[in-house]
């Protein structure tokens with residue numbers, strides 16, 4: 001089924017426990033801050049109902065019923081490219097797929113891992129995952145992925161933590177009809193607007209930590225689930241918010257700290273419970289899928305920040321300056337690289353799981369995530385440099401709306417002839433908003449910190465090929481067995497006439 005926006009909004013009035021700025025929220029839809037998150041998330045239900053986007057976002061299940069494409073398991077390069085297209089379209093629009101990115105990535109990772117566990121351990125998780133997937137499709141539920149544990153002392157494994165044993169979400173009781181879980185997940189995006197939370201481990205676990213090797217899904221309104229929403233960047237919305245914080249008032253932070261205070265989960269919703277050997281498969285599969293989303297998320301952001309830097313150069317009259325053009329060229333290059341690396345990850349997917357599922361290429365997707373995470377602060381520096389100091393001291397909507405002071409702002413904060421002062425102010429506010437700390441930190445840590453990508457890149461690089469390249473270049477034996485470097489042609493195959501040794505310019509030793 002494909003729900004309407006109204007049906008989605010109605011589903012959120014379900015008694016969920018959410019806190020925002022120290023107050024308990026009675027209805028997320030009407031809350032002055034959280035209501036903006038819900039509005040952004042509701043775009044998830046606009047796309048599939050919109051005639052122009054329907055073909056992209058809607059597919060059919062085995063019974064021929066319309067379902068959201070993002071809830072299906074990607075099986076091919078084409079599926080991954082279509083998933084990417086959904087993500088990019090939504091992120092460029094400034095909303096949407098909030099409810100079908102982390103959750104859809106977690107669901108895809110459940111599928112990969114359940115198949116592996118069933119094959120190697122004889123468990124029956126695949127059927128559970130597929131039944132759960134059917135439920136999501138049938139009810140068209142909004143889902144999010146809760147992966148990151150609060151972790152306590154990072155140097156200690158979960159069961160070795162000193163202050164308590166709940167820094168990582170764990171099973172505390174196994175009963176006939178289900179399990180009881182305790183712990184907390186942190187920075188979980190889209191949580192106030194989701195219907196379901198899909199929980200999985202954020203790291204690999206050893207046998208001593210098998211109670212933490214845990215994956216399951218629960219509705220957000222399950223007793224014992226408590227959401228503590230993060231502080232908003234902008235506390236002004238509507239016309240004023242749009243002027244002052246054009247990005248973060250329309251797409252506010254959606255994260256929460258989620259506490260699981262002895263929550264009951266029925267067995268049919270449990271997708272890993274104790275199979276510690278597979279927590280690695282699950283965490284890694286999620287990371288690969290989710291970095292594809294992260295890369296698509298960044299396409300819209302990088303295009304906007306690069307475009308803002310180019311536009312502000314025009315507005316300020318510095319668009320022809322050599323140093324400005326060099327900075328803009330670099331920004332355009334990073335934007336292009338991230339876009340293309342994301343596409344490359346879909347064109348050459350990982351398929352070797354012994355079943356019908358495709359995962360983004362590890363090298364490409366981690367290169368994409370690392371490229372934007374490690375360069376975003378430099379992008380911000382360039383945008384701020386080109387924009388000038390006004391990108392932080394720019395007046396607000398309230399200043400601009402005050403008729404007594406507006407003429408001064410109009411006169412003195414104009415720049416190039418022909419550019420309305422209001423446009424320049426709006427652009428400066430955008431740069432201030434986009435280069436602020438929420439996004440800088442999101443860029444580094446969202447989809448995993450940079451060390452995580454380095455770990456994947458080191459683990460996935462084809463070191464044999466790279467070393468064979470070096471051996472062949474240095475004429476050290478060993479490259480001949482490499483499938484690529486061993487079978488290449490060389491100049492040895494070119495028969496040349498004998499060298500004329502009469503030239504004096506050639507040293508005697510070389511003759």
Ligand SMILES: Cc1cc2nc3c(=O)[nH]c(=O)nc-3n(C[C@H](O)[C@H](O)[C@H](O)COP(=O)(O)OP(=O)(O)OC[C@H]3O[C@@H](n4cnc5c(N)ncnc54)[C@H](O)[C@@H]3O)c2cc1C
Nearest residue numbers: 102145146147148154187188189442445446447448449451
């Ligand atoms: C805006 C935002 C949205 C997010 N959305 C989601 C979401 O929807 N779902 C979700 O599950 N998560 C989400 N995350 C979480 C994100 O994946 C984590 O922030 C990220 O994995 C880093 O974890 P951390 O914040 O606990 O930092 P830490 O793990 O404390 O990392 C800080 C530094 O310590 C290093 N470090 C940590 N542990 C070790 C170790 N054992 N050895 C060596 N170095 C170590 C890290 O590499 C990093 O350099 C989001 C984060 C942000 C900022």
